[in-house]
Amino acid sequence: MAEKLSETERETALSELQETGWSLDADRDAISKEFKFSNFVSAFGWMSQVAMVAEKMNHHPEWSNVYNNVSVTLTTHDAEGLTELDLKLARRMDKLAG
Ligand SMILES: C[C@H](O)[C@H](O)[C@H]1CNC2=NC(N)=NC(=O)C2=N1
Numbered sequence: 763m764a765e766k767l768s769e770t771e772r773e774t775a776l777s778e779l780q781e782t783g784w785s786l787d788a789d790r791d792a793i794s795k796e797f798k799f800s801n802f803v804s805a806f807g808w809m810s811q812v813a814m815v816a817e818k819m820n821h822h823p824e825w826s827n828v829y830n831n832v833s834v835t836l837t838t839h840d841a842e843g844l845t846e847l848d849l850k851l852a853r854r855m856d857k858l859a860g
Contacts, residue, residue, distance in 0.1 A: 764838055764845035766791075775849045782856050791844050792837035793852060797859055799830045808832070811858050812851075821847040823855075 767775065776786055776793075784795045799805040805827055816822045824835040834855065836848040 763840055764847050766838075766841045766843045766845055767849075771846075772844060775844075779849070779852055784852055787835070790835075790837060791842070792835050793844065793848060794833070794835045795852070795855075797832040797834060797855070799832070799859075802829050805830050805832050808858055812855055815854050815858070816851065819847065819851060821851055823851065 776784075779793060782795075784793045786792075787794055797805070797808065799808060809825070809827060809832060812823065821838070824837075826833050836852055837843060838845040838847055
């Protein structure tokens with residue numbers, strides 16, 4: 763099982779991820795981001811790609827979609843906080859969003 767990030771690991775990762783629009787929800791030890799697309803089909807296409815990646819990783823996002831907007835929160839339920847898996851999925855999401 764993935765281990766919770768150390769304080770240093772968390773800070774290093776956050777300073778990188780904040781540059782692409784992720785923010786920390788300190789209460790939940792989770793990271794969140796709003797992804798905006800040009801329309802619903804682009805948003806849902808991206809969600810489909812991410813779903814395949816998430817299933818392969820066995821690490822799943824909390825997300826909701828309204829038209830061209832997808833709100834994402836990542837945390838590791840099993841560890842009750844942020845782990846390397848959340849960082850990995852966040853980076854994959856950014857990459858797939860282009
Ligand atoms: C049994 C299964 O491995 C677990 O429930 C997985 C599935 N997907 C998961 N996704 C997330 N985000 N956190 C988890 O702890 C988690 N655990």
